[in-house]
Amino acid sequence: MAIFGVFHGMEKVFHAMEKVFHSMEQKGRILPRRGKSFPCYGKSFPRRGSSGFLGMAVALGWLACAGGAGAQENCEPPDTGGWPSRQCVPKAVGLGGALVAVAALGVASSMAARARRGRQRLELLLEAMEEGVVGIGPDDVCIFCNRAALGMLGLREEELVGRRQHDVFHSRREDGSPYPWEECPVRATLLDGERRNGEDLFWRSNGESFPASYALSPLLDGGRRAGAVLVFCEVTARKRAENLLAAKNKEMERVVYVASHDLRTPLVNVDGYGRELGYVVEDIGRALDAEGLGEAERLARVRAALPEMEESLKRVRAGTKQMDTLLKGLLDYSRRGRSAMQIGALDMDALAARVVAAMEYQIREAGARVRVGRLPPCRGDESQVEGVFLNVLGNALKYLDPSRPGEIEIGGEEAYGQSSYWVRDNGVGMTPEQCEKVFELFYRAEPGRTDGDGLGLPSARQALGRMGGEIWAESTPGQGSRFHVALPRDR
Amino acid sequence: MGAMNEEVVILVADDDEGHAGLIRRNLERSGIVNPIVHFGDGQAALDFLFGLAEGARREPGKAYVLLLDIRMPRVDGIEVLRRIKGDAELRRMPVVMVTTTDDPREVAYCHELGCNSYVTKPVEYEAFVNAIRQLGLFLSIVQVPRVGAEA
Numbered sequence: 001m002a003i004f005g006v007f008h009g010m011e012k013v014f015h016a017m018e019k020v021f022h023s024m025e026q027k028g029r030i031l032p033r034r035g036k037s038f039p040c041y042g043k044s045f046p047r048r049g050s051s052g053f054l055g056m057a058v059a060l061g062w063l064a065c066a067g068g069a070g071a072q073e074n075c076e077p078p079d080t081g082g083w084p085s086r087q088c089v090p091k092a093v094g095l096g097g098a099l100v101a102v103a104a105l106g107v108a109s110s111m112a113a114r115a116r117r118g119r120q121r122l123e124l125l126l127e128a129m130e131e132g133v134v135g136i137g138p139d140d141v142c143i144f145c146n147r148a149a150l151g152m153l154g155l156r157e158e159e160l161v162g163r164r165q166h167d168v169f170h171s172r173r174e175d176g177s178p179y180p181w182e183e184c185p186v187r188a189t190l191l192d193g194e195r196r197n198g199e200d201l202f203w204r205s206n207g208e209s210f211p212a213s214y215a216l217s218p219l220l221d222g223g224r225r226a227g228a229v230l231v232f233c234e235v236t237a238r239k240r241a242e243n244l245l246a247a248k249n250k251e252m253e254r255v256v257y258v259a260s261h262d263l264r265t266p267l268v269n270v271d272g273y274g275r276e277l278g279y280v281v282e283d284i285g286r287a288l289d290a291e292g293l294g295e296a297e298r299l300a301r302v303r304a305a306l307p308e309m310e311e312s313l314k315r316v317r318a319g320t321k322q323m324d325t326l327l328k329g330l331l332d333y334s335r336r337g338r339s340a341m342q343i344g345a346l347d348m349d350a351l352a353a354r355v356v357a358a359m360e361y362q363i364r365e366a367g368a369r370v371r372v373g374r375l376p377p378c379r380g381d382e383s384q385v386e387g388v389f390l391n392v393l394g395n396a397l398k399y400l401d402p403s404r405p406g407e408i409e410i411g412g413e414e415a416y417g418q419s420s421y422w423v424r425d426n427g428v429g430m431t432p433e434q435c436e437k438v439f440e441l442f443y444r445a446e447p448g449r450t451d452g453d454g455l456g457l458p459s460a461r462q463a464l465g466r467m468g469g470e471i472w473a474e475s476t477p478g479q480g481s482r483f484h485v486a487l488p489r490d491r
Numbered sequence: 492m493g494a495m496n497e498e499v500v501i502l503v504a505d506d507d508e509g510h511a512g513l514i515r516r517n518l519e520r521s522g523i524v525n526p527i528v529h530f531g532d533g534q535a536a537l538d539f540l541f542g543l544a545e546g547a548r549r550e551p552g553k554a555y556v557l558l559l560d561i562r563m564p565r566v567d568g569i570e571v572l573r574r575i576k577g578d579a580e581l582r583r584m585p586v587v588m589v590t591t592t593d594d595p596r597e598v599a600y601c602h603e604l605g606c607n608s609y610v611t612k613p614v615e616y617e618a619f620v621n622a623i624r625q626l627g628l629f630l631s632i633v634q635v636p637r638v639g640a641e642a
Binding site for chain 1 (some may be wrong): 570
């Protein structure tokens, strides 16, 4: 009976029995995989269903009884249509066998109940799991799934079960290009039966994607590969935190660089011209102490040193002022990075209209034309996003090419689960290196030409990073630039 | 200290006028009296060297040495160095990087591109003078080719 205890479901027991006994003959002979055959007065049974199982229990009862009584090896059971015949065995043995059979029947029925409970528990467990679970057949078709999987993928059960998982939620890469089935990890596990885990991009039914951490295990059926189980969870929150951390580290590096280089530049001047002043003071001292010089000549020498002293003092003062500006900027940047944000749905058409209205004076001064297309809504902090667009539009106006009328276009679209916007101009443009450098703290393309603290675009990038967005630039020197701003879509 | 060929023109590309002034003052204090030409950024240096714009440009047959800062607006020193070393004629002109950055990666990169020397602008004035002196020594012993003349 122990054999019943170790298995949890009818199907499993059934298959387990098939493992133990090669087959069961109509006339009651059980052929074990190993050793001699047992005489048996049982009935063969249909492969599925409770009646067949009952027959099995009875057969086992007889088997136990016959085996326990020393088994009459060569006893050919009479043809009773498969049911036990009392004639073949002594009464006592027959009674014992019947009892065992009844016991077996009891076990069988409690087995069935346990199987039901087991299945229920299994279902509860699957439903309670936060991880998505998808059972996949050898042909990549989904056999079953749990609620978490459907929730994350935004699907109904009938939209997943019976379909190929690769087509349903694994068909594209991050850039939208096709994800070839030949490279699918599910395919690999279906082929080699190996466990796999990693991270991949899954797609929701609404066209959004999310990074998922997954584990793949082979589904084994009696040692034979029958598919795979995919367990996954969304890592968006974690990924976002990782990206934020990476951005913060880069920012830190940048701050250290600024401190070491940009602050050092004025320091070289303060120190250098301080020493120059020292030399002049020595010169003046020598002139005053020089023997054989008339008063007028002494005065002339001292006076001659004045321009050099003035020059040096000017440089020292300029250096300290530069350091002060840099330190104030650093402090300001750090303060902006810590201000509280209120994330909400943003009407970008209205926001862009406000930005253009606020820049009206500068637009007229530059003689530029600004066109604004329809913009999709997004999620973000209103004043921060407004600040970003003010900054980008301000830059576009600052770096227009004086040799042609300024054309600026603000546009947007929804793509890859994000709302993305652009500000395109026909200004002087930038080299590819400058496209990245403009986001560095205190970088300024042409310090003489325009005013600015070198904080605008770095602050924009910082603010967007905190809102789960991005900003980057593309440009062709002499033709114009295009700044891209991406923000989470408003659902 | 060997005497420097007085015909050699010293070109200084540095966006910080103060730094350029310190370089000039210290070269003079070290006894170097060669003419010095200053450029406010990399583009101005390229304009002069390659004759890209109106205004002063290098004279064929004259010898030049370039003291080059890295961080400059418009075109940075790395790009200027790359352009010079990529030019069949100009590549023989000695280029000395004079910069506040002592980032080993940047130093290695400049050497890879073919700069002749690399001097970090030190905050310590004595060290700065020493660096410039060494530079003066360097300038005096390098056989400066006449750019534009057949070697």
